[in-house]
Each structure stands twice: as C-alpha cells, then as structure tokens.
Amino acid sequence: MAFSHLPCATTLSAVHSPCSRPSSHPLFAKPSHFLTHAKRSPRLQVSCAAAQNQNDSVDSTDPQGKVDRRNMLLGLGGLYGATNLVSIPGVFANPIQPPELDKCGTATVNDKPVEYSCCPPATQRIIDYRLPPVFQMKIRPSAHRVSPEYIFKYNLAIDRMKRLPKDDPRSFMQQANIHCAYCNGAYDQAGQSNVDLQVHNSWLFFPFHRWYLYFYERILGKLIGDPTFALPFWNWDNPKGMTIPPMFVDPNSALYDEKRDPASLPPAVVDLGFTKNTDTLQVVANNLTIMYNEMIRGNANVYDFMGQPLREGGEPKGGGSSERGSHTAVHVWVGDPRQPNGEDLGNFYSAGRDSLFYCHHANVDRMWTLWQYFLPSNKVPDKKITDPDFLNAAFLFYDENAQLVRVTVKDCLDNLRMGYDFERIDLPWLDYRPPRQTAKAKITRTSSTAPKASTLFPLNLDQVVRFQVDKTKKGKANELLVLENITVDTSKLIKFDVFVNDEDDNATELDKAAYLGTYAQVPHRSTKKTETSTIRLKLTDLYDDLADIEDDETIVVTLVPRHQGPGVTIGGIKIIEDSDTAK
Ligand code: C2O
Numbered sequence: 001m002a003f004s005h006l007p008c009a010t011t012l013s014a015v016h017s018p019c020s021r022p023s024s025h026p027l028f029a030k031p032s033h034f035l036t037h038a039k040r041s042p043r044l045q046v047s048c049a050a051a052q053n054q055n056d057s058v059d060s061t062d063p064q065g066k067v068d069r070r071n072m073l074l075g076l077g078g079l080y081g082a083t084n085l086v087s088i089p090g091v092f093a094n095p096i097q098p099p100e101l102d103k104c105g106t107a108t109v110n111d112k113p114v115e116y117s118c119c120p121p122a123t124q125r126i127i128d129y130r131l132p133p134v135f136q137m138k139i140r141p142s143a144h145r146v147s148p149e150y151i152f153k154y155n156l157a158i159d160r161m162k163r164l165p166k167d168d169p170r171s172f173m174q175q176a177n178i179h180c181a182y183c184n185g186a187y188d189q190a191g192q193s194n195v196d197l198q199v200h201n202s203w204l205f206f207p208f209h210r211w212y213l214y215f216y217e218r219i220l221g222k223l224i225g226d227p228t229f230a231l232p233f234w235n236w237d238n239p240k241g242m243t244i245p246p247m248f249v250d251p252n253s254a255l256y257d258e259k260r261d262p263a264s265l266p267p268a269v270v271d272l273g274f275t276k277n278t279d280t281l282q283v284v285a286n287n288l289t290i291m292y293n294e295m296i297r298g299n300a301n302v303y304d305f306m307g308q309p310l311r312e313g314g315e316p317k318g319g320g321s322s323e324r325g326s327h328t329a330v331h332v333w334v335g336d337p338r339q340p341n342g343e344d345l346g347n348f349y350s351a352g353r354d355s356l357f358y359c360h361h362a363n364v365d366r367m368w369t370l371w372q373y374f375l376p377s378n379k380v381p382d383k384k385i386t387d388p389d390f391l392n393a394a395f396l397f398y399d400e401n402a403q404l405v406r407v408t409v410k411d412c413l414d415n416l417r418m419g420y421d422f423e424r425i426d427l428p429w430l431d432y433r434p435p436r437q438t439a440k441a442k443i444t445r446t447s448s449t450a451p452k453a454s455t456l457f458p459l460n461l462d463q464v465v466r467f468q469v470d471k472t473k474k475g476k477a478n479e480l481l482v483l484e485n486i487t488v489d490t491s492k493l494i495k496f497d498v499f500v501n502d503e504d505d506n507a508t509e510l511d512k513a514a515y516l517g518t519y520a521q522v523p524h525r526s527t528k529k530t531e532t533s534t535i536r537l538k539l540t541d542l543y544d545d546l547a548d549i550e551d552d553e554t555i556v557v558t559l560v561p562r563h564q565g566p567g568v569t570i571g572g573i574k575i576i577e578d579s580d581t582a583k
Helices: 037-047 069-074 148-163 172-183 205-223 280-297 302-306 321-334 356-373 441-449 540-545
Strands: 138-140 394-398 404-408 420-422 465-470 479-489 494-500 515-521 530-538 554-561 568-577
Touching (some): 172 205, 172 394, 205 356, 205 394, 302 321, 321 515, 465 568, 479 515, 530 540, 554 568
Antiparallel strands (some): 394 404, 465 554, 479 568, 494 554
8 A cells, every 4th residue: 555645644735624534544543542543633633734844733723723824834944044042041051052062082892993984974064953844744654554666766866875875874874874874973063073963862862863863854854855754663562563564675686785684584573572472462462561551551751761861071861661662672673793793683783774774764754653642651751852952852854955954853743844744643552551450369478478679689680680669658659669870881781671570570561550661772883882871660550450459568670681691780669659750
C-alpha cells in the first residue's frame, strides 16, 4: 500500500478539510486498539492541513478548528530566517550550544581513535533554521508494510546518497559520521575544553535524533526529487514488526549492511529484554511488557521518560525509559558480535553506517510522539519541559541543500509542525498490563532471609542479587524505587533488570507484575570513561498488581544483570515518595 494515499496527506488546496480517517480504512486498526487522531484534534486540524511556521498551531486555530489563513500565509516567507530565541533569565545554567566545527577533533572507540575522521566539512556560514511551511504532511510508513514502489524509491535514494562525493556533507558516510562526531567525543562542548558533547543519556536524546532524521529524510527526498519522501519506521513494538524489515536484508539492496549479527536476521524476533529466552512467543510477550512498562507503567514524571537535564558544562546524568530500554536493546541486538566493537549498530560511532539505524530511530521518534500526544496523561501529570536550558539547546546539521543550519530543541517538539506524521498502527502494548500476582506465601519466606539493602551497597553488579528495601512510612501511594549513582564503564554494554517480590524467579519471563524496569546503555565514549546516573522506577502500578504488598514494610528487589562481567556499580537504592505524581 503506497503511503502517499493515506488520508492525512493533505495538500494546500484542501487546507480546510479536517484530517478525518474513515474507520473502515484498511490501514486502520481495531478501534479499541487504535489511538485515533481525534485525541489530538486541537493540534491536528491545523498542522495536518496547513503551513505552520513560528506560530503554535493551537493559537492559529479558531474555535471551530479552522485554520487562520493569515497565519498560513505568514508561513510562506521562505525557508530561512532569524530564530527568535527567547532568553529567560533565571536560576538555570546555560543550554548546550552547538559544536564548534573548526575545533572538531578525533573521535575514539574503546580508547582508540576511530580510523577515519568523523568531522564534517567546516563551513563559515551558519543559518538559523526556520521550519518551512507544511504543504503536504509526509507520512512515515511502517517498514514492514511498504509497497515495492516505496522500497524502490528508498533504495534509489540511499544509492544516490552513497554516490555523492565523499566530502559532500549529505553523502552517506558524512551522514553516518554525524552520529560518530556527536557521540564519540569528536566535539567538546562549545566554550568548554575537556567536556565532551554527548547527545545520549539525557533530555537531548529525542530532540537531537529527531533533527538528525529530519534532515536525513529531506536529503533523501531531494536526491530522488520527491519532497514527500518519508523514512520508514521499524515497527519493533508490534509483533508483526519484530523482525528486521525484509527490505534491509536483501544483499543486492543499497539498504543492506553486512555488519549485523547473523543470529538476528529474519526470522529472529527482536529480544528487547536481552533475556535470551528461546521461546518466540515468550519473547513477544516480554517485548510487549517492556513497551508497556517504559511507555506507561514505569514513569512518574517527564524526565523519567525524556531523560535527565543536561546543561552547559555538565555531563549526561541518565537517559529516559525508552532510550535505556527498547532503543538500546535494538542497537545491541542488531550489532555484529564478530566485529571488534559490535559494529555497526552496536556502537554509537558506527551506528549510522547501517541504514537500519535511521529506520530504528524513526520508531524511537514515533515513541516520543505517542508518549507526548496519545498516551494516558494521568500517568505523568505534566509532559512538557519548559526549562529554557532544554528549549534553547541547539545543534548543527547540513540541510538538503548542503547549507549548515543551527536548530533548537524548541522547534522540534511537534512532529506535525515539522511536516511529518506516522502511519497509524495498532499499539498492542497499550493495554499490556501484567496479570495480578496473587500467591504471596513464597515471597514472604524469601524476604525474611534476603539481606537488607544497606548491607550490600555500594554494589558491584556482576551477578544476580536479591535484597530487602524498606518502604516509606506513608505506605504505597506514589512510591518510587530509586537506584542512585549507577556508575557504568561507558565502553561496555551494560544492562540489568529490576524485579520486585518476584516469586517465580524466572528472569527470562518479563510479562508479570514483578518486572519493574531496566537500565541499559550502548557502548560509547564519555569524558571520564564512566557515567553516573540515577534512575527512578514507579512502584504505584506494581503495588496494585502484587497482592497484599501494601501491608509489608519491605519489598524484595532482585537485580538481574544481562551483561557479562563487571562494569557497573550502584551507589544505593531507596524508596521515596514522589511529590510530582501526587499532584
Ligand atoms: Cu544516537 Cu540510537 O543512537
């Protein structure tokens, strides 16, 4: 099915038609599973139909939801212009600034220099990027559902990208090197020597990658003369999309990359939990549980999902649930263990050399959109970050015309304003709440023998450990389990899972109430070779799903490492009351 036939591909001549989607359309899911556009209607009616520029779409919509045509015309003023940065004085530090390209240095992997330069061509002229008006919404298709015509176009575009001169910033390797430079230490933060610029493991994660894909997509579209070209998303959150999409594994295709784990080629099903469970149905159940957990059950505030703040001069203090979870898992699952550093997808410096990376990240980006606009908001009371150090953080990219542009986080918060949307697909994880665990007897017996957490921490996590943690005095409402000062060797793959009162003690099955959450990171470079973060895992729903736990004074926590050997220490663990959630 050609993506361009989606009903939301509205053209300028149809600006006043709302983006309605007939429920009988074959692309649509069962109503119960499918989040309709209507939930997003105040924004949608505008952005889906008309050009938007600096004005927020809600402001330019009249009460009937029609587009104010004046605002639309204002948007036609051209692609570039001055960015109005709102500087809000106050208690904050400063936002992360774009890198200084002329100071780009050597990227490293595992302490060795990357064998080629990851630096982009330097250019004097930098333009503040303005989002162009949206005449036609691009619809990113699910990679498993695309038509042969789509595959042909995509292939052609990538092939042309690979044929561009090596020093063209839009060429395939230059595009791949963007990731290497921003993630493996080629740049210091502007004005700071010896603090790496790093776009992972913090609130920069989603915005950086959104902009990265935005320009990548526009470059591909330009190369085939099709401005409506939209990247496919690897629908790994849906059982039908849990294998590597077929178009990427044809050795004759420009989309092919040989540096992938042979064990992960189709029909292998992605193991988002690294549980190594060999029962495919169980792996699918684990995956859906992980998605439910990282999108819905596990987060108490916006930073739990988006990642912790990162400001000028600082170092990353921890990625959000989605980045740590499904995102990291897919990188590592695809990366080739026969290569020295898990190339290509298994290490940040090389990830962009596999076309599958962009398809993977299109789904990561989709998760952000789903979380922002479609998921139940009672779970996280405020999903907006208004901190100016977030909104004004900036990056540099080359656009489709090879012009160097400066972009800010605040301009990428709404995918519709950026001119793209996603094909609507079932979200089978949406209601995938684990069954209630009722038998309490066994865990009561183990808990009386498990040591207290205070006797074990700081803890070197290289094997399964089980211990008791005291609950707060107030009882179950809005409690969070906090794992403090998790210090990891950033050159290694690190992953561990957290279980609470896990009575059956089978860590290869995650579809149960006792599974609380995860920590994981893709190997990369960092200034000090280690990174320290704190993660918070929401206990509220887990308490509801575990029988009788309210009356207990302690919970029994099991930490299950999925990596080999040392590389992670955890400073402490405690349960706190969450005041944000209480609001
Ligand atoms: Cu920048 Cu998935 O990595």
